[in-house]
Amino acid sequence: MERMLCAVVACLMALGLSINGASADPVAAADVKIIDGEVKTSLTGQPGSAVKGAEWFKNRKLGNCLACHANPKMTDEQFHGEVGPSLEGVADRWNEAQMRAIVVNAKEIFGEQSMMPAFYRTTGYTRPLKKFAGKSILSAQQVEDIIAYLQTLK
Amino acid sequence: MATGLFSSTAAKLVAAAGLAALAASATAVLAGPNDNKLVVDGKEYVTKLPGPEGGPLKTIYSGWNFRNEATQAMQLDDFDNPGFVNVETGEQLWSAVDGEAGKSCASCHNDASESMKGVRAQMPKWNEKAGKPLALEQVVNACRETNMKAKPWKWESNEMLSMTAFIGSHSRGMPVNVKTDGPMKEWWQKGKDIYYKQVGQLDMSCAGCHEQNFGNMIRADHLSQGHINGFPLYRSKWQKLGSAHRRFKGCMKNIRATPYKVGGDEFVALELYVASRGQGLSVETPAVRN
Ligand code: HEC
Ligand code: HEC
Ligand code: HEC
Numbered sequence: 001m002e003r004m005l006c007a008v009v010a011c012l013m014a015l016g017l018s019i020n021g022a023s024a025d026p027v028a029a030a031d032v033k034i035i036d037g038e039v040k041t042s043l044t045g046q047p048g049s050a051v052k053g054a055e056w057f058k059n060r061k062l063g064n065c066l067a068c069h070a071n072p073k074m075t076d077e078q079f080h081g082e083v084g085p086s087l088e089g090v091a092d093r094w095n096e097a098q099m100r101a102i103v104v105n106a107k108e109i110f111g112e113q114s115m116m117p118a119f120y121r122t123t124g125y126t127r128p129l130k131k132f133a134g135k136s137i138l139s140a141q142q143v144e145d146i147i148a149y150l151q152t153l154k
Numbered sequence: 155m156a157t158g159l160f161s162s163t164a165a166k167l168v169a170a171a172g173l174a175a176l177a178a179s180a181t182a183v184l185a186g187p188n189d190n191k192l193v194v195d196g197k198e199y200v201t202k203l204p205g206p207e208g209g210p211l212k213t214i215y216s217g218w219n220f221r222n223e224a225t226q227a228m229q230l231d232d233f234d235n236p237g238f239v240n241v242e243t244g245e246q247l248w249s250a251v252d253g254e255a256g257k258s259c260a261s262c263h264n265d266a267s268e269s270m271k272g273v274r275a276q277m278p279k280w281n282e283k284a285g286k287p288l289a290l291e292q293v294v295n296a297c298r299e300t301n302m303k304a305k306p307w308k309w310e311s312n313e314m315l316s317m318t319a320f321i322g323s324h325s326r327g328m329p330v331n332v333k334t335d336g337p338m339k340e341w342w343q344k345g346k347d348i349y350y351k352q353v354g355q356l357d358m359s360c361a362g363c364h365e366q367n368f369g370n371m372i373r374a375d376h377l378s379q380g381h382i383n384g385f386p387l388y389r390s391k392w393q394k395l396g397s398a399h400r401r402f403k404g405c406m407k408n409i410r411a412t413p414y415k416v417g418g419d420e421f422v423a424l425e426l427y428v429a430s431r432g433q434g435l436s437v438e439t440p441a442v443r444n
Contacts, residue, residue, distance in 0.1 A: 060373070068374040079238045079374040083367050107357070115367065125355055125410045132355040 001041025023149060026140030029122040034108050037099035041119065042100055043104075043140035053114040056142045063138065063146055068115065073153060074110050099150050160264030165377045187219035187378075190226060192438070197327055199436035206433070207385035210365055211379060216435050220368070220378035221443060225390070228442040229253025237319055237440025240395050242311070244320025247313060253304025254340060259317075262301065267324055271323025274318075277435050280337055287341050289422050290318050291397065315386050315395040322386065330383050332429045341357035348420060355388045360428075363405075378404075381432035382425065384441025395440060398425055413429035 025042045033039070042048075050121050056063040058077050064073065068083035094102065106116035109139075119138045138146070192199040203215035218226060228234045249260040262271040278287040281296075290295070294317055296307035307314040334342040349360045363372065364380030371377070385398040392400075397420045403413040414420035 012328045064373070079371065081372050082370040083372055113362075114350075115358065115362050123347060124353065125353075127356060127406075128352045128355045128406065129412050132410045135355070153178070 013074030025043075029104075029120050029136045032120060034101045034103055034105060037101055037109055038095075038102055039100040040097045042144055043100070044144050046144065048141070048146070048148030050145070050148040050152050052142075053145035056138065056146050057149055062142060063119070065146070071153070087150070087153055089154055091151045092153075095109070096147060096151060100143065100147050103146055103150075119146075124145070157343065172406075180362065185275060187215045190219065190223070192216070192218055192226075192436075193229060194232065194326075195233065199438060201326055201436065202327065203434045209431075211431065214381075214432060215368070216377055216383060216432075216438065217381055217443060218380040218384070218438065218441060220376045222376075225442060225444045227355060228388075229438070235388065235440065235442055236331070237277040237386075237395055237442065240316040240319040240386075241323050241440060243316035244318075247317055248320060252300035253298065255301065255303040257302050259297070262297075264365075266321065270316070270321045270381065272325050272328050272331075272437060275328045275331050276333070278341075278422050278429070280333065286419070287338060287422060287426055289399075289417070289425055290321060292422075294321075310397060310400055318386050318397070319395060319440045322437060325437040327436050329434045330429055330432050332426060332433065334426070334430050338426065340426055341423045342422070342430060343400065345423035348414075348424045349427055354406065355407035356409040356411075360405065360407045379431070380386040380428065381400065381435055383430050383432050384437040384443070385441065386440035387443055390444045396426070403412075417440040 032043065054074070057065045057071070058074060060067070065071070065087070066077055066080055068081040070075075070080035070082070070086040070088070072088045074080070089120065090099070098109075102116075104120040106114050106117040107118055110116065117137060120136045120140065120143050122134055122136050125133070163209045187202070189400055190296075192201050199216075201218050203214050205211035205214045209331060218229060228236070232238050245266075247259070248266055251261075258379045259266070277290040279293075280286075281288045281293070284292075284296070291307075291309055291314055294314065298304040299306055307317070332338075352359045352362070360380060368377050368379045382398040382401075385401070386395045388395050397416070399416040402421055402424060403416060406413040414424070
C-alpha cells in the first residue's frame with residue numbers, strides 16, 4: 001500500500017515536472033490560451049533558436065512571413081511582401097509574449113478578417129486541403145524559433 | 155505536389171532564372187496597377203474604368219495592368235501572343251465534322267465571327283433547358299452532346315481550350331456584360347458568398363487578396379483584382395492556355411483549401427460573380443499572364 005502511494009506520488013511529481021521541465025511535450029495548439037493579447041510561456045518549455053527562426057521566416061512552406069512583411073534585415077532575400085507592415089524594429093513595438101500570441105493566432109489579436117494566418121491552430125478551418133486538415137502551419141518549436149528571431153529585430 | 159503558402163510560382167521562377175528575378179524586382183518597386191494602355195491592332199481596350207456606385211471596387215482594373223511590361227507586350231501583338239495557336243486550332247475545330255449527327259459547329263452556327271460575336275462577354279448565361287446558368291464550356295459540350303451526338307470535351311482539354319479561345323476571340327474588345335438579375339440573382343449571391351468566405355489552412359478569402367490587397371506584392375506576386383475578362387488565357391507558368399476554373403482551383407490550393415469541382419455549380423456561381431465584378435472591362439481572350 002505504502003509503496004503504491006509512493007508510486008502515485010512519484011508519478012504525479014513526474015507529471016508536474018513534465019509540464020514545466022525541459023523534456024516536456026509541447027503545449028497542444030488547442031490548449032494554448034491567449035490572455036490579454038499575450039502567451040507568456042514558451043510553447044515547448046525550451047528557448048527558440050533565432051538562426052532557425054530566420055529560416056522558417058523566409059521558408060515559403062513554413063512561416064513565409066516575407067510574403068506579407070518586408071524585413072530590411074533580410075537583404076539576401078529578393079522579394080518582400082506589402083500586405084502587412086514592415087517588421088523593422090518589431091521587437092520595440094511588441095514584447096515577447098505579445099509576439100507569441102500574434103504568431104500563434106493573429107486572428108485573436110487583429111480580428112477574424114486579418115490577412116495574417118494563425119500559425120499554431122489546428123481547428124476551426126473551412127475546407128482545408130486534406131493533407132493539412134487538423135494540422136497547424138508551424139510546430140510549437142518553429143513558433144518559438146520565430147519568436148527568438150523576431151526579438152532580434154530592433 | 156508541394157504546396158507553398160499562397161503560391162508556388164514565385165519560388166520556381168526565382169530558382170529558374172536569376173535574370174527573371176531581377177526583372178521582377180524592378181517592377182516590385184511600383185505598387186499598384188500601371189497606367190499602360192492596351193492597344194491591339196489599333197484598337198484600345200478598356201482596362202480601367204470607374205466601379206459602380208456602392209460596389210466593392212472604386213476603380214476596376216484588368217489583370218493586364220498589374221503585369222510587368224515584358225508580359226504585357228506579349229498581348230499587344232497577336233503574333234507574339236502564344237494563345238493564338240489555340241485560336242487557330244479552334245477555328246479548325248469549328249468546321250470539323252464530329253459525332254453521329256455528322257455535323258460541325260459551322261453546320262448550324264455558320265460564320266463564327268457573326269454568330270459568336272459577344273457570346274463570351276455574357277458568360278456564364280442563364281440556360282432555360284438546364285434551369286441554371288452555364289459557363290461557355292458547358293454550352294459547347296451541350297451542343298456537342300445534343301446537337302452533334304459527339305462526346306463532350308474535357309474541361310481543360312486542348313480542344314475545349316481552343317474552342318473557348320476561338321469563340322472568346324470574337325468578343326475581344328467588347329465589354330463584359332453578365333446578367334445578375336432574375337433567376338441569376340440566386341447564383342450571383344452564391345458566388346459572392348464563396349468569394350468572401352475565408353477558407354483553407356491559411357484562412358483567407360478571394361476578397362482578402364483581390365479586393366483588400368490588389369496592387370500589393372505578396373512575396374514575388376503582384377496582386378491584381380482577379381478578373382476573368384481574359385480567360386481562357388495563356389499563362390507562362392502553365393506554358394499553355396487555362397480556364398478560369400483552373401485559376402480558381404489554383405488560388406484555392408495556394409491557401410491550402412480544398413477547391414470546388416472544376417465545372418461544378420460552385421465554380422460556375424463564382425465565375426458569374428467574379429465576371430460581374432469586372433463588368434465593363436474589355437474581353438481580352440486569349441490574354442497573357444505570367
Ligand atoms: C498573408 C499575410 C501575412 C503573413 C503570411 C504574415 N503576416 Fe504578420 N501581419 C499581416 C498583417 C496584414 C498584419 C497587420 C495586422 C492586421 O491588419 O491584421 C500583420 C501583423 C504582424 C505583426 C505586428 C506588426 C506590427 O508592427 O505591429 C507581427 C509581429 C507579425 N505580423 C509577424 C508575422 C510573422 C512572424 C509571420 C510569419 C510566421 C507573419 N507575420 C506572416 C499579414 C501577414
Ligand atoms: C445542330 C445544330 C447545332 C450544332 C451542330 C451546334 N450548335 Fe451550338 N447551338 C445550337 C442551338 C439551337 C443553340 C441555342 C440557340 C441559340 O442560342 O442560338 C446553340 C447555342 C450555342 C451557343 C450559345 C450561343 C449564345 O448566344 O448563348 C454556343 C456558344 C454554341 N452553340 C457553340 C457551339 C459549338 C462550339 C458547336 C460545335 C462544337 C456547336 N455549337 C454546334 C445548335 C447547334
Ligand atoms: C493569397 C492570395 C490569393 C487568394 C486568397 C486568391 N488569389 Fe487569386 N491570385 C493570386 C495571385 C498572386 C494571382 C496572380 C497575380 C494576380 O493576377 O493577382 C492571382 C490571380 C487570380 C486570377 C487571374 C487574374 C488575371 O487577370 O489573370 C483570378 C481570376 C483569381 N486569382 C481569382 C481568385 C479567386 C476567385 C479566389 C478565391 C477563390 C482567389 N483568386 C483567391 C492570389 C490569391
